Amino acid sequence: MIEIGKMQHLTIDRQTSVGLYLTAGDSEDKKKDSVLLPQKEVPKNCKVGDEVEVFVYRDSQDRLIATTRKPKIMLGEFAPLRVVDITKVGAFLDWGLEKDLLLPYHEQITKVQKGREYLVNLYIDKSNRLCATMKVYPLLKSQSPYKDGDWVEGYIYQINPELGGFVAVDNAYHGMILKKEMTTDFHCGDKIKARVTEIRKDGKLVLSPNKKAYKEIPKDALLILDKLKKNGGMLPYNDKTNPSIISKEFKMSKSSFKRALGKLMKEKKIKQTANGIELIGK
Numbered sequence: 001m002i003e004i005g006k007m008q009h010l011t012i013d014r015q016t017s018v019g020l021y022l023t024a025g026d027s028e029d030k031k032k033d034s035v036l037l038p039q040k041e042v043p044k045n046c047k048v049g050d051e052v053e054v055f056v057y058r059d060s061q062d063r064l065i066a067t068t069r070k071p072k073i074m075l076g077e078f079a080p081l082r083v084v085d086i087t088k089v090g091a092f093l094d095w096g097l098e099k100d101l102l103l104p105y106h107e108q109i110t111k112v113q114k115g116r117e118y119l120v121n122l123y124i125d126k127s128n129r130l131c132a133t134m135k136v137y138p139l140l141k142s143q144s145p146y147k148d149g150d151w152v153e154g155y156i157y158q159i160n161p162e163l164g165g166f167v168a169v170d171n172a173y174h175g176m177i178l179k180k181e182m183t184t185d186f187h188c189g190d191k192i193k194a195r196v197t198e199i200r201k202d203g204k205l206v207l208s209p210n211k212k213a214y215k216e217i218p219k220d221a222l223l224i225l226d227k228l229k230k231n232g233g234m235l236p237y238n239d240k241t242n243p244s245i246i247s248k249e250f251k252m253s254k255s256s257f258k259r260a261l262g263k264l265m266k267e268k269k270i271k272q273t274a275n276g277i278e279l280i281g282k
Helices: 213-230 243-250 254-266
Strands: 007-016 019-023 034-038 051-058 064-067 078-086 090-094 101-104 117-124 130-133 151-160 164-169 173-178 191-199 205-208 270-273 276-279
Touching (some): 019 051, 034 051, 101 117, 151 173, 173 191, 213 243, 213 254, 213 270, 213 276, 243 254, 254 270
Parallel strands (some): 034 064, 101 130, 173 205
Antiparallel strands (some): 019 034, 051 064, 078 090, 117 130, 151 164, 151 191, 164 173, 270 276
């Protein structure tokens, strides 16, 4: 049986001027259950009866077609793919084949931008066509092999302003960066490296994109000191400042900012006032 969306070995049934017609070894009606491998992709020195490894999908005329090229994503898999065009029917993604992959509007969970990459899953729609979806949450697993303190990699596939960033760890497991750890630098589609700070009862991972607190403070404290010096020793921000403003001005979370302030005040390098913070002995 010829399967759409997968690499498979098919047998050369006949050779024509337009290319090779391939069939599955168990096909009963070979002429009916066959797929064309275009002439421009026909391997050298092949003959009827040989096997060829191909990927099967649908061309721009919605006909089954074979290619010897391996796409960037297979049926059921996850992969970050770049948006190359946006049309009335949806966005089109570069997946390494001649015909770009459709990401329908109803399968998008955020407004996508041309040129950016987004994590998607490959599925077959009701018309038996291969399409991409950004709705990967129900497809991810909860029980990962990771433990508290481990570093992991993954893609941010959704951002909820009230909750935080949802991450597909290893493109397989549920992960989340809490709202307090998010900054304006994070975008849907970003690849991140993060530390596991908690494993919830349901097995999902809580992540922090920062190092452990005691390792963060020196870098964050130096950044604040540098800004103070460049602004005449005073800044209109303190531990009461809105987190979104802290994120915009310092590119760090509110909790990181407060830890850095605490260290600097303990070392008597700054003081906090109702109007902001000041260098001591400026």
